[in-house]
Amino acid sequence: MIQLQDISVQDRPELYQPPRRDVLRLPVIGRILKHRRGRLVFQVPLLLLALLLIYDGFTGPRLASQNLATVSVWVHYRGFVILALLLFGNLFCMGCPFTIPRTIALRLSRSGRRWPRVLRNKWLAVGFFVGFLFIYEWWDLWAVPAATAWLIIAYFVGAFALEVFFAESPFCKYVCPLGTFNFVASTASPTQITVRDHETCRTCPGKECVKGQPYVLGCGTELFPPTVRSNLDCILCLDCARACPYDNVALAIRTPGRELTDANAWPRRWDVSFLVMVFAFAAVSNAFGMVPPFYELQAGLAASFGIRSEAILLLLIFVTLNLALPGAAGLLAARLSQLLSGKREPMRVSFCRFAPAFIPVAFAIWLAHYGFHFATGALTLIPVMQNFLLDHGLSWLGTEPNWMLGPLVPGNWILPIQTIIVLAGFAGSLFVGRRIGERDYESPAAGIRAMLPWLVVFLGLALAALAMFNLPMEMRGTINMGG
Amino acid sequence: MSIRITRLLISASLALAILVVLNHVTSSHGYGTPQRLNEATGPYVLSIWTDPAPLREDETHVVVAVIDPATQELIVSDVAVTVRMQSLDNPEQSYVQVAGPDNTNRLLFAAEFNDQVSSGRWQVGVSAAGSAGQGEEVTFEVEIEPSRGLNWLWIGAGGMAVLLIVWLGSSMHSKPSRKAGA
Numbered sequence: 001m002i003q004l005q006d007i008s009v010q011d012r013p014e015l016y017q018p019p020r021r022d023v024l025r026l027p028v029i030g031r032i033l034k035h036r037r038g039r040l041v042f043q044v045p046l047l048l049l050a051l052l053l054i055y056d057g058f059t060g061p062r063l064a065s066q067n068l069a070t071v072s073v074w075v076h077y078r079g080f081v082i083l084a085l086l087l088f089g090n091l092f093c094m095g096c097p098f099t100i101p102r103t104i105a106l107r108l109s110r111s112g113r114r115w116p117r118v119l120r121n122k123w124l125a126v127g128f129f130v131g132f133l134f135i136y137e138w139w140d141l142w143a144v145p146a147a148t149a150w151l152i153i154a155y156f157v158g159a160f161a162l163e164v165f166f167a168e169s170p171f172c173k174y175v176c177p178l179g180t181f182n183f184v185a186s187t188a189s190p191t192q193i194t195v196r197d198h199e200t201c202r203t204c205p206g207k208e209c210v211k212g213q214p215y216v217l218g219c220g221t222e223l224f225p226p227t228v229r230s231n232l233d234c235i236l237c238l239d240c241a242r243a244c245p246y247d248n249v250a251l252a253i254r255t256p257g258r259e260l261t262d263a264n265a266w267p268r269r270w271d272v273s274f275l276v277m278v279f280a281f282a283a284v285s286n287a288f289g290m291v292p293p294f295y296e297l298q299a300g301l302a303a304s305f306g307i308r309s310e311a312i313l314l315l316l317i318f319v320t321l322n323l324a325l326p327g328a329a330g331l332l333a334a335r336l337s338q339l340l341s342g343k344r345e346p347m348r349v350s351f352c353r354f355a356p357a358f359i360p361v362a363f364a365i366w367l368a369h370y371g372f373h374f375a376t377g378a379l380t381l382i383p384v385m386q387n388f389l390l391d392h393g394l395s396w397l398g399t400e401p402n403w404m405l406g407p408l409v410p411g412n413w414i415l416p417i418q419t420i421i422v423l424a425g426f427a428g429s430l431f432v433g434r435r436i437g438e439r440d441y442e443s444p445a446a447g448i449r450a451m452l453p454w455l456v457v458f459l460g461l462a463l464a465a466l467a468m469f470n471l472p473m474e475m476r477g478t479i480n481m482g483g
Numbered sequence: 484m485s486i487r488i489t490r491l492l493i494s495a496s497l498a499l500a501i502l503v504v505l506n507h508v509t510s511s512h513g514y515g516t517p518q519r520l521n522e523a524t525g526p527y528v529l530s531i532w533t534d535p536a537p538l539r540e541d542e543t544h545v546v547v548a549v550i551d552p553a554t555q556e557l558i559v560s561d562v563a564v565t566v567r568m569q570s571l572d573n574p575e576q577s578y579v580q581v582a583g584p585d586n587t588n589r590l591l592f593a594a595e596f597n598d599q600v601s602s603g604r605w606q607v608g609v610s611a612a613g614s615a616g617q618g619e620e621v622t623f624e625v626e627i628e629p630s631r632g633l634n635w636l637w638i639g640a641g642g643m644a645v646l647l648i649v650w651l652g653s654s655m656h657s658k659p660s661r662k663a664g665a
Contacts, residue, residue, distance in 0.1 A: 063555060411516065411535055412536060419635050445655070463640060
């Protein structure tokens with residue numbers, strides 16, 4: 001159980017900025033969000049959808065492009081997630097249906113064990129995130145409806161089991177690959193939890209926002225609102241707002257990505273910075289898995305090393321691209337940054353300094369990639385739903401699925417839009433990097449010199465992404481056939 | 484200073500966006516335009532897409548799925564898919580290819596006619612033959628446009644070069660924060 005003495009409001013008023021615009025003060029939306037059962041408004045529909053996807057995954061068409069499980073998860077869910085993160089914030093963690101049984105488990109385990117100290121970092125999250133991408137590719141999750149259904153079940157079981165045994169929310173904070181993705185991406189989002197009056201929190205005796213009240217849980221990931229400077233680890237459950245007896249918690253509208261240039265927002269920790277770099281490199285490698293050179297690389301490796309196992313080949317590629325490469329690039333850039341700027345400091349500090357500048361370009365690459373699948377396949381949901389209903393004797397949406405539906409926008413818009421997105425992300429990384437340089441170095445020249453090695457990495461990521469988007473990309477889950 | 488730089492970056496991004504929007508250039512993704520879906524022909528069911536949209540002289544791909552009507556499974560072996568393209572403006576101009584595995588989805592067949600076809604209206608014919616038998620040719624018409632003049636990779640790279648120059652120029656004249664050295 002978290003103790004009162006574990007929590008303190010830093011007596012640094014200069015770090016605090018009262019919110020100018022607060023979503024929780026909006027007339028209708030604010031009331032819904034703060035309502036005791038407000039989260040269920042989002043969770044229950046998604047829970048029902050998850051159950052429907054499990055059902056169709058096991059009993060529906062075996063062709064992925066005709067099954068609700070594969071189409072909804074791999075085309076629509078990913079598209080909506082990235083758009084929600086761009087336009088609002090971590091809405092999908094807020095509405096996560098896996099946490100409904102988790103909430104029951106959490107109540108059961110209030111006196112349970114604390115998550116082991118050795119695992120209280122992002123190393124495990126990095127492992128699960130890369131592991132998830134590996135399994136997605138290895139098991140062809142996008143192509144196998146039943147596998148997608150099993151994945152959803154595994155999520156429910158995993159979230160419930162961990163919350164039963166541990167007193168906090170380790171599943172969200174340290175394990176969930178989707179949550180990890182959302183945490184990192186939400187650092188660029190335009191909303192953030194904060195408080196209206198700093199003094200109220202400083203003098204608050206109960207700290208209910210973290211400890212909870214009899215009718216509502218406190219923050220599952222144990223964030224204390226007045227000290228929140230970043231969206232990292234915030235699942236936007238708003239339990240803090242519901243539990244606060246002073247109605248002092250705010251969901252502030254901020255400049256997107258404001259925290260990226262805030263020296264006090266991110267801990268200078270190896271695990272957090274490495275996670276951000278993995279997030280950036282995985283944006284490229286995940287798209288790489290869908291273009292022809294990936295298959296050529298696989299074939300080349302198989303021929304060169306005589307490896308026949310697809311799992312080993314994929315493991316080799318994924319470990320190299322998602323772990324070894326970001327690690328090596330980060331360490332090399334950090335060392336060169338030290339040498340070029342002449343600043344003597346621990347390697348950890350150099351490694352972490354420019355990590356936030358990865359976010360804009362990485363977010364842009366994910367957006368361009370998932371946006372491509374969404375734009376090319378969003379309307380596929382209509383014939384798939386028509387087919388589902390017809391299979392169950394219902395002709396509410398017509399008597400014949402319209403398999404010609406699929407793209408949301410004309411095909412010749414896609415690549416120009418992707419190019420603009422990647423360029424905007426690259427410009428964002430330059431901007432964040434420059435602000436960090438200005439903040440941490442004595443002269444502009446020193447800041448530029450320090451950033452140059454990182455700039456090469458950003459440039460490489462953006463160019464690699466553009467090169468891939470110019471190649472034929474597999475339209476997973478979007479091509480309809482048969483009937 | 485930061486406001487000026489922000490304006491510069493926004494201006495550069497806007498200029499690129501305008502450039503992008505003004506040029507209606509195609510993508511070379513595996514973006515498929517459905518031409519014939521679930522067409523029963525002999526012992527097979529064919530679904531056919533063309534890619535990209537619109538088709539151009541330097542990028543004309545025909546993607547074919549061969550489906551077993553009994554099991555609804557894709558057939559990937561023991562079947563040969565032939566794609567024929569004939570110009571309707573000049574009927575003497577005709578090309579025939581045996582489709583190979585698609586680059587991006589190995590369960591599909593694809594034939595590429597890049598730099599072979601000329602702009603204008605064409606008839607495409609697709610047929611499948613294998614141990615199960617021979618299907619009749621499925622035909623449809625497409626419009627092919629002239630080659631695109633721009634390469635988006637180069638446009639993107641050029642955009643990055645512009646951004647870098649703007650960034651370098653503005654950064655050199657920026658002032659360090661009073662808290663520098665943190």
